[in-house]
Every structure is written in C-alpha cells, then in structure tokens.
Amino acid sequence: MQMENSRLDQAMPQALRQAITDKGHVSYAEFIRIAAFDPEEGYYSKAKTRVGQSVESDFYTAESLGEVFGRLVVAASIDLIGSETEAQECSFVEIGAEPGRSVLDGVEHHFKETLTLRLGDVLEIPDTAIVFANEWLDAYPFHRVCFDSEKGWQELGVAMANEECLEEITLPKLTPPVQAIRGRLPETTSEGYVLDLTVDATHALREVVRQSWHGAFLCFDYGKTWEELTHAHPSGTGRAYFRHQAEKNLLKNPGHQDLTCHLCWDFMVETLQETGFKNIQVDRQESFFMHRAAPVIRDIMQNKRTGLDGDTQTLMELLHPARMGDAFQALCAVRPGTLRDP
Template sequence: MSSTMPKVSQNILKSFSALLCDREFIPFDEFVKWALYDPKIGYYQRPKKRVGKDINNDFYTSSTLGSIWGELIIESSITMLGKNIPSEFVFVEIAAEPQTSILQGLQHPFKSHQIIRLGDKIDIPEKAVVYSNEWLDAQPFKRFKYSKKQKCWVEIFVGLDNSKLVQIEGKPDPSESFLFPKISTDGYLIDWPTGSISSLHKLITQSQWNGIFMTFDYGLDINTLLNDRPEGTARAYRRHNLTNSLLTNVGDQDITCHLCWDSLKECLKKAGFEKINLTNQEAFLLENARAEIKKIFEKSTEGLNPKMLALRELIHPAHLGHGMQALSAARFK
C-alpha cells in the first residue's frame, strides 16, 4: 500500500534517485534528512530567510522577537548557574540561523560566546551553558502505522512511482525496537523522533562537560504520542501555512514532528544531569528571568513599548507562552 503525491521537479527527482541508488525505498528518517539537509536541495541549505513574520518567511519563534529574548536567556542562565561564576562558562548557542545570534549586540557575563551553525562540529567546552531553540525538532524522525490486518506496526518508507514520491508500508528494521502498544487503532500513526534523541545523546555524552543545558521546543509525553495523536505529529511549514503533506515542496518547506520529552529526560538522567525540569516557556521565564521581566514592566508604565509587546508574546498562554516548552538540566562535578 502506498500514498502518492504530485510529480516532483527534475532536479528533485535526480537527487532522490541518486539517494535511492539501487534501493526500492528508504526509511522515512532518511527522507527527512535528505529533504532538510541535502547539500544541493535541502531546505536548511538554501540561502533564504526562513524565520520571521514576513509573508515570505516560513515560521517564527522566540528569537524572532528581538534582543529581549537574549536578555531573558542571559538572566535565566545566571539564575540556573546558582553559586557558579558565569565568567567561567562559555555560552554555546546551537543551530543559530545564518548571520544571527540571540546575544547579538548584548553585553553578557560569560567567558565567551560560541555559535554552532549548520554543518559546524559540535565541540562543547569543559564548562558551558548550552542553549538551543527549535533545534531538536528539526532532526529526522521515523514514521510507523498500526495495521489491523497484519496485527502489528508497519514502518513507513519513501520511494518513487512514476516520478512521484510515495509512502510505502513495510516491515520495520528488526535491529531496532520501540516500546509501542501491542494493539492500537487501525491506521494510527506514530512519528517517532529518533533524530532528536540521538542528537541530544551525542551532545551530552561526547565529552563530560559541566554546566547548564536548556532547550525550547514543541513536544509531548510518551503516553500522548502513543495513544492520543492518531494522525501523528509530523507537519510541514511553508510561508506560515501548516500542512501534513510531507512529500510536497521538497526543499522548500520545513518538516518537523513533536519531541518525546520522556525520552529526552531519560537521556539527560543517564548522562548524569540533575535538576531536570520540563515546563512551559511562560513558567520557565517567570521562574528564572524574574528580575529582567520586572525591569521591562517598570519601564512600560506609560504604555506598551516594543519590549513589553514582545514579552507578552513570549509568555502569553495564547502565543508562545504555553505552546513552546522548556527543558533544562544541570551537571556539575
């Protein structure tokens, strides 16, 4: 059984055919990696401004709202470092967009500021404050569907049929195991964020660095992913429009899925991190950046200045305050 899409352009067809080589189809995570990061056609390789509120951008996030986000992150970092001295720690920013940084133009108390962009080697200093925003949900993921007829989970692959990208159901790789329910609703989709789990694991185990880890992203607990999202969580974003047509506009749309917070917290725990905390962005900022937020309120007594408007968007439940979540942890030895 397969699900078809419109014919793709010749350059996409040529690139995908080369990726297939002598295979009939590829795992879904390999398709996502190709669509997002291929050197020639990958979405994140194209020289375009992806993040922002302009009609030609695809999505916006907290860092879009100006210097206030960087100021709040600086204050939060200081709070989480506690008695540790900020000037002994390098602030590491992962997956910053080209020519941008959340600390750009800001004074900060850290030893230095290290920016890791697409393609850069991830090398974390011995003492670090590691920050990312919507980095983990930009990693490849696998896709599975429950088949009532076969009484098991089947894996979704991607192949070609008459110059069209198609989703193909097949047997999962026997070398991989996932703790999915033995029985589910026929057609139930699971978009399992394998790439985010492996990326975090590599980040926190490649060296025994000490300090703070914080990431802001969209995710769900494992029970919700496995039982309450029958259509999966994978979506594509293009010019601020959301779609579940993942095989269209290849290279010209972002593809993402929700993280599994339980798996990420377990990664942190196994790597020796403590004070592992998952909360929404509003609660995180009110807990860790209270002093900076107070300053903004005090300076906005004569009306809603730009910073106050940006703050409202960052913490208001109807905007990024509840939709975006924050996962943080500390490791000091």
C-alpha cells in the same frame, strides 16, 4: 490515514531521486535527511531566509523575534547555574542558530565566551559551559510508523508513484533505529494510528551531553510526553511549513519546505539522566521564564513607555499561553563538578 500522493511542482533534490531510484523507496527519516540536509539542495543547506516574520520566510521562532528572548535566556541561564559569578566562568554555547544570527545578538551578558555552533560545525563543548538551543532538535529527521491491527506496527516510507509524483508506502520491514525501540511501542492501538519517532534528535542530544563538560543544559522546543504521543495524536505530529502555513502533506516539494515534528520529552529526559545530569525539568515556556527570569520580565513591564511597546508585545508573544507560552517547553538540567565521559 494515508498521505495523499504529491505531484512535484518544484525540482526535488537529485540525491533524493537517486536514493529512491536505487532502492525503490526510502524511509521517512532518510527522505527528511536528504530533503532538509543534502549539502547542495537540502532545505537547511540553501542560502535563503527560512526563519522570521517576513513573507518570504516559512516560520518564525522565539529567537527570531529579537533581543527580548535573549535577555530572558541570559537571566534564566544565570539562575540555572547558580549565580552571576559562576556564569562568568562558563562558555555560553548556542547550538542550531541560523547563519549570521545568535540568540545573544545585542544582549548584554558576562559569560566567559560565546560559541555558536551551526549546521556543519562539530558539536564540541568546552569544559565548563551553558549549552543552549532553540528549536534545534525538532529539525532532525524522524521515522514514521503506523499501526495495522493484523500486522502490528509498520514503518512508512516514500517511493515514486511515477516520474512526477511521490507516494507514501509501507516499508517491507522496520529500519534498525525503529527496530531498536520496537519494544516501547504500545502493544495495540487504533487502526492507522501514526507515530512520529524522533530517534535522530535523541542521538544528537546524546552526542552533546555524553561529552565530559559540566554546567547547564537548556533547550526550548515543542514536544510531548510518550503517553501523549501514543494516545492523543492519532495522525502523528509531523508537519511541513512553507510561507507560514502548516501543511500535513510532508511529501510536497522536498527541499523547499521545513519538515518537523514534536519531540518526545521522555526520551530527552532519559538521555540527560543517563549522562549524569541532575535537576532535570520540562516546563512550559511561560512558567519556566516566570520562575527563572522574573527580574527581566519585571523590568520590561515597568519600563514600557506606551500601552504595548515592541518589547512588551514580544514578551506577550513568548509568554502568553495562547501564543508561544504553552506550545513551547523548556528542558533544563545541570551537571555539577567535573565528570568523565560516561
């Protein structure tokens, strides 16, 4: 399915126009890298409200709903690491928080220290840590490939149709990151099948877990297995979000809307396996918290004052299968003892 041409009705980052002019086209990953992270005009670099339930924001997350998520995360982190005493020896490191926010805001905990690493920070992890992230990895640029029954997998990219219009094109050849995983793509599939490949997110995770810290890793995000991505989502999972509306047209107003796609959990699990992590699990958000944070859930349910107070409503939003409970998954793993950089 060809993406419709997109008229630019808001200024696009100058660096994007330059990159397309210089080369004639850019890959989707390069397009997203500039649209999302250009230091001046990228969506995530600008000082604006992106995340939350207000009308000016574009999407909300579990973290933006308030303290309940933080309380569940603290309980689950203690469960993962083994005990409250062990948790007290750990630095709690959050990666990918929005400016001025942290998942532990207003939440009681006894971690040794807390560190919040945001866009632009060096992702350096202390020796003993619980590393946490919510919807961090889905923000990374992704490559987009499309199956052609005569030519095989082709990589898609972006060019200017004219001065005011972006268009999707087929690149003359696969970029090196896609070439590197070419062998994993299915030999054949239906004509026009689109796959969004989260290669950059896998590299970002690797940069964090290849460091020699030990402790626990816990991230929440939306993802699919490789089997699901290659068989059940023929139009790809890439989406744009603007003012709480999901949009399939990724080319619309670069720099002004969030661009994201589902992670491939298999790639993430392999990365953790290769770097010495154990007990690696991918669970639905609901079942993860039911198993690992049951006392907090009980406490909220027992202390509710009226039929559905604020905390109970948030809990329902986080756990109900029709809300975030099923759509989001938790990836968790532990790495005991002191390990050298693999």
